Amino acid sequence: MERKGAVLTGLPAFIAALPKVELHLHLEGAVDAATFARLLARHGERASEDAVAALFDFSDLGEFLAAYGRVCGAMRDAEDFELATLEALRRCAAGGARYVELFFSSHAHAGLSYVDMLAGIEAGADAAAAECGVETRLIPAHSRELGPERGLVFLEEVLTHRTARIAGIGLDYQERPHPPAPFAEMYRRARAAGLGVTAHAGEDGPADYVRDTVVLLGCRRVDHGYHIVDDPDLMAGCRDAGIDFTVCPTTTTHTTVWRDLAAPDHAIRRMIAAGLNVVVNTDDPGLFRTDLNREYELLARHMSLSPQALGQIALNGLRASWMAPERKSRQLSAWSAEIETLVAAAGA
Ligand SMILES: [Zn+2]
Numbered sequence: 001m002e003r004k005g006a007v008l009t010g011l012p013a014f015i016a017a018l019p020k021v022e023l024h025l026h027l028e029g030a031v032d033a034a035t036f037a038r039l040l041a042r043h044g045e046r047a048s049e050d051a052v053a054a055l056f057d058f059s060d061l062g063e064f065l066a067a068y069g070r071v072c073g074a075m076r077d078a079e080d081f082e083l084a085t086l087e088a089l090r091r092c093a094a095g096g097a098r099y100v101e102l103f104f105s106s107h108a109h110a111g112l113s114y115v116d117m118l119a120g121i122e123a124g125a126d127a128a129a130a131e132c133g134v135e136t137r138l139i140p141a142h143s144r145e146l147g148p149e150r151g152l153v154f155l156e157e158v159l160t161h162r163t164a165r166i167a168g169i170g171l172d173y174q175e176r177p178h179p180p181a182p183f184a185e186m187y188r189r190a191r192a193a194g195l196g197v198t199a200h201a202g203e204d205g206p207a208d209y210v211r212d213t214v215v216l217l218g219c220r221r222v223d224h225g226y227h228i229v230d231d232p233d234l235m236a237g238c239r240d241a242g243i244d245f246t247v248c249p250t251t252t253t254h255t256t257v258w259r260d261l262a263a264p265d266h267a268i269r270r271m272i273a274a275g276l277n278v279v280v281n282t283d284d285p286g287l288f289r290t291d292l293n294r295e296y297e298l299l300a301r302h303m304s305l306s307p308q309a310l311g312q313i314a315l316n317g318l319r320a321s322w323m324a325p326e327r328k329s330r331q332l333s334a335w336s337a338e339i340e341t342l343v344a345a346a347g348a
Pocket residue numbers: 024026172200223283
């Protein structure tokens with residue numbers, strides 16, 4: 001049998017072997033065409049060619065959210081959630097993720113209660129842990145389009161039915177015209193209750209939304225954040241404060257103004273160059289037809305990142321996670337040693 005180091009013959013093998021986390025992944029966006037067909041079949045329906053093609057037909061955030069909505073409509077009972085979760089987490093594990101924090105959109109499934117949804121997701125996460133060893137925590141996310149008052153109701157529901165897997169809350173859907181500021185009270189209460197907090201900002205919203213997400217919502221982690229590059233002072237401040245950014249390379253080519261990953265002014269390239277803590281994620285791998293290994297490969301190839309830089313990004317992810325502190329510190333030591341060995345072998 002070959003030694004582990006000897007089989008690291010190229011970038012894909014190095015990336016596949018890197019221990020990685022996934023912190024920005026939407027359950028509904030992780031549903032791929034095969035799972036979508038399975039979900040419909042559970043309810044006696046057939047996924048027509050047109051329905052499947054519509055899942056992948058989008059050219060901006062609004063059109064993407066319409067496709068996402070079609071997937072949400074196919075997830076109707078607890079068993080659907082269990083199936084979608086298990087299949088999503090299997091693909092995470094195959095894509096090299098060992099620890100996953102999974103968003104889900106509780107408002108987007110008419111007729112199904114939060115409790116039933118959560119039970120299905122928990123069952124899927126249990127099955128994935130047993131089958132492929134992937135550890136999962138959950139981030140119920142509020143649609144900012146629904147406003148702050150419904151956000152408080154959402155938070156109450158999350159806290160009432162809090163399980164050990166619930167790690168925090170998120171805020172997503174159309175950024176404009178839904179700035180972060182009105183959600184300050186919801187986020188204050190979530191932090192006071194000991195939940196982690198993150199929010200989408202700066203994907204197609206302005207740099208001010210990134211600032212307000214950090215300053216007014218108290219987020220030390222921001223999902224996307226790309227438009228921070230329009231405000232050099234804010235970039236410097238976030239770098240000094242150690243704010244984490246969960247970036248998603250393929251997403252930028254569909255929903256942002258940075259469609260070319262190889263462009264010298266691509267936001268992710270500039271965020272890395274500015275020394276921000278960047279974590280690589282897939283966002284909606286089913287709809288974007290990607291996986292975590294591929295997202296690392298895209299960054300490595302288009303932004304010329306060295307194995308050492310990729311290893312640092314993988315470790316950033318673990319640091320930025322909401323894993324329990326003691327366990328995180330043990331894992332950080334173990335992953336650092338593992339990554340150091342992989343980097344040395346890649347450079348040999
Ligand atoms: Zn997202």
